[in-house]
Each structure stands twice: as structure tokens, then as C-alpha cells.
Amino acid sequence: MNDWTTSHDRVLAQRNAEGWMFLIEAARDLRTTGAIAPSGKALARALTDPVRAQAPRPLAVLEAGAGTGAVTRTLIPELPRASHLDVVEANPRFAARLRHLVTTHPDLAARPAQVNVHQTYVEQLDIDQRYDVIVSGLPLTNFTPVQVERIMARYMELLHPGGTLTYFAYLGTRKARALTASRAEARRHAAVDDIMAAYQRTYATGRWTVWGNVPPAYVWHLQRPLVSAETDQLEPQTDWASR
Numbered sequence: 470m471n472d473w474t475t476s477h478d479r480v481l482a483q484r485n486a487e488g489w490m491f492l493i494e495a496a497r498d499l500r501t502t503g504a505i506a507p508s509g510k511a512l513a514r515a516l517t518d519p520v521r522a523q524a525p526r527p528l529a530v531l532e533a534g535a536g537t538g539a540v541t542r543t544l545i546p547e548l549p550r551a552s553h554l555d556v557v558e559a560n561p562r563f564a565a566r567l568r569h570l571v572t573t574h575p576d577l578a579a580r581p582a583q584v585n586v587h588q589t590y591v592e593q594l595d596i597d598q599r600y601d602v603i604v605s606g607l608p609l610t611n612f613t614p615v616q617v618e619r620i621m622a623r624y625m626e627l628l629h630p631g632g633t634l635t636y637f638a639y640l641g642t643r644k645a646r647a648l649t650a651s652r653a654e655a656r657r658h659a660a661v662d663d664i665m666a667a668y669q670r671t672y673a674t675g676r677w678t679v680w681g682n683v684p685p686a687y688v689w690h691l692q693r694p695l696v697s698a699e700t701d702q703l704e705p706q707t708d709w710a711s712r
């Protein structure tokens with residue numbers, strides 16, 4: 470067996486193990502895990518585009534909801550020199566896996582302090598730092614409108630003026646939920662979509678469809694304005710916010 474075969478086999482075995490780990494965590498808690506498999510390469514690339522777009526200047530980057538590291542693995546080699554990446558993951562088993570990824574990644578051997586893994590909910594992240602790019606893998610359409618308001622407000626607060634938030638949403642989930650879930654669930658999903666639509670109207674700079682992911686997904690880029698004006702305030706939401 471040559472070196473290429475063994476390293477290729479190692480990568481396949483690792484992907485397989487991660488696939489199983491993801492599935493087990495989804496079975497434990499599908500609402501928070503948000504998917505039954507990690508994102509594919511095409512989605513990871515679309516999500517990390519703002520990092521490539523702003524290179525080679527040093528960047529502060531936050532990845533929220535990193536799971537087994539499918540997007541983190543694409544991000545690390547793209548980080549310009551002297552950049553910093555904070556990875557936030559709520560699930561302690563995923564966070565342990567991410568710490569292993571970071572401590573063993575060959576690109577970080579000479580600069581381990583470049584990446585920190587935080588095991589916490591991103592809305593509770595207690596950090597005195599602002600970011601040029603936030604990459605969010607959070608399954609927002611599984612959350613309550615109150616949680617989504619809180620997370621989006623925190624993202625905007627954590628961005629530098631001019632910074633970019635990039636996130637994804639699977640295609641067709643609202644229709645699927647309307648057909649299969651309870652009316653209360655369908656209403657919750659619609660209310661979250663309304664909140665996100667308000668953010669998109671105010672801050673979106675682009676949306677792309679990634680057909681090469683299973684399932685296909687939209688990737689959104691939102692930009693915090695350089696100068697925050699009174700008019701940047703989002704309209705108050707419906708009575709969901711007080712539930």
C-alpha cells in the first residue's frame with residue numbers, strides 16, 4: 470500500500486466516523502443538531518466565501534455551530550496570516566471533536582493559538598471581540614422566534630461595522646413542515662422566516678443556491694452597515710417575541 474492510499478483511507482474512515490457521530494447526535498436531539506449529516510464541500514465553500522473575499526488582510530472570524538467541523542476544515546487553510554478563528558459549539562461531544570481537529574490540524578502546528586474552541590451557546594458567548602466574518606451553521610428554523618431574535622441580535626453586535634454574516638437554510642423546509650407538522654409548529658417556522666426576511670431586507674448582500682448539497686441549501690450573506698443609522702433598526706416583530 471502506498472502513502473497516498475493510506476492517507477486517503479484515513480480521510481475516508483474519518484469522514485465515515487463523523488457521519489455516524491452526526492447521525493447519533495441527530496437521533497439524540499434533532500432540533501439542536503439541525504441535520505442528519507454534516508454539510509458537503511460545496512456548501513462549506515459557499516459559506517466561507519467572505520473569508521476568501523477579504524483575504525489577505527488578517528481577519529477575526531467566528532464560526533457558530535461547527536458540528537463535526539465540516540466547515541471548520543474548509544476555513545482553516547483559508548485563514549490569512551495573523552487571523553484568529555473562534556469556533557463555538559453547544560454540543561460537548563462535537564466540541565471535543567473540534568478541539569481534536571484543531572490540535573491535530575497540520576496547518577495549525579506552527580500557530581496553535583490561531584484557533585479557539587468554545588463549548589457554549591453562541592448567544593451566551595462571553596467575549597470581548599468583534600469579527601470581520603461570522604459563519605453560522607445554526608439550524609435557526611428549528612428554534613423559537615425569541616431565540617432567533619436573540620441570536621441574530623448577538624450576531625449583529627459581534628460583527629465589526631462592514632463585517633459579514635454568512636449562514637445557510639435548507640430549501641423547502643417550510644413547505645415540508647406545513648405538510649407534516651402540527652399547526653403550531655408550522656406557525657413557529659413561519660414566524661422565524663418572517664424574522665429572517667426582515668434581516669434579509671435590511672442587510673442582505675447576496676443569496677446563492679447550493680444544489681450540490683444534500684439537501685440543497687440557500688447561502689445568505691448579510692452585512693452590518695458601516696455606519697449604523699436609526700433607520701437600520703428592524704421593525705418590531707409580532708407578538709411571538711413576547712412568548
Ligand SMILES: C[S@@+](CC[C@H](N)C(=O)[O-])C[C@H]1O[C@@H](n2cnc3c(N)ncnc32)[C@H](O)[C@@H]1O
Pocket residue numbers: 501502503504506507508533534535536537538539540557558559560563589590591592605606607608
Ligand atoms: C446543522 S449543524 C451544522 C454543523 C456544521 N456547521 C456543518 O455544516 O456540518 C448545527 C450545529 O449547531 C450546533 N448548535 C445548535 N444551537 C447552537 C447554539 N445556540 N450555539 C452554538 N451551537 C449550536 C449544533 O450542536 C450543531 O452542531
